[in-house]
Amino acid sequence: EVQLVQSGAEVKKPGESLRISCQGSGYNFSSYWINWVRQMPGKGLEWMGRIDPSDSYTNYRPSFEGHVTISVDKSISTAYLQWSNLKASDTAMYFCARQGTSWALAYYGMDVWGQGTTVTVSS
Amino acid sequence: EIVLTQSPGTLSLSPGERATLSCRASQSVSSSYLAWYQQKPGQAPRLLIYGAFSRATGISDRFSGSGSGTDFSLTISRLEPEDFAVYYCQQYGSSPPWTFGQGTKVEVK
Numbered sequence: 167e168v169q170l171v172q173s174g175a176e177v178k179k180p181g182e183s184l185r186i187s188c189q190g191s192g193y194n195f196s197s198y199w200i201n202w203v204r205q206m207p208g209k210g211l212e213w214m215g216r217i218d219p220s221d222s223y224t225n226y227r228p229s230f231e232g233h234v235t236i237s238v239d240k241s242i243s244t245a246y247l248q249w250s251n252l253k254a255s256d257t258a259m260y261f262c263a264r265q266g267t268s269w270a271l272a273y274y275g276m277d278v279w280g281q282g283t284t285v286t287v288s289s
Numbered sequence: 290e291i292v293l294t295q296s297p298g299t300l301s302l303s304p305g306e307r308a309t310l311s312c313r314a315s316q317s318v319s320s321s322y323l324a325w326y327q328q329k330p331g332q333a334p335r336l337l338i339y340g341a342f343s344r345a346t347g348i349s350d351r352f353s354g355s356g357s358g359t360d361f362s363l364t365i366s367r368l369e370p371e372d373f374a375v376y377y378c379q380q381y382g383s384s385p386p387w388t389f390g391q392g393t394k395v396e397v398k
Contacts, residue, residue, distance in 0.1 A: 211389040225385040275324035275339035282333050
């Protein structure tokens, strides 16, 4: 079964650091981008960025660049989303989703999603 | 960045009725790389339609997508109880950033 499994809910204080994970299984992990999508409480979906596991190439939405870091360890089929200085405004649900790296596979959109990781930042 | 505007914000319908959701892009979406997702409370989004009109694996034929360029739509032919949810369009054209519409909530009338 193709799936993405995310790490569990986190509660942090402002200024702290955090890394959440997304592990893929049941498919060739290196053939699919891992995207990260934010959903703030009661709001819509916002694409944050993505990583190509084959070479760790990344793209970021400009508003997130410099505030989060996307990384990958392809030896364990796991992508990460990391903050070094959390803010209260980072409180949200974060989803990972795969999308093919080739044009042919990319056409299928974000076809598999993780279950989401809730991040709460509060003093 | 391509801005996607969905309408209406909320659609109030009864089971068995037809739902038509609209998604308009601020510029042409490359090669019709437009997807639709369904999200229910507390769940991850689920891919319904990719490439503007192709149904994802396992998706009922009650769901259909159409459109090209800047105007796209999702139609649910006969609403079932499990179809009441929020629907998002998303473009994944030539280069990032990818963008989502703000969502359309389909609620029970």
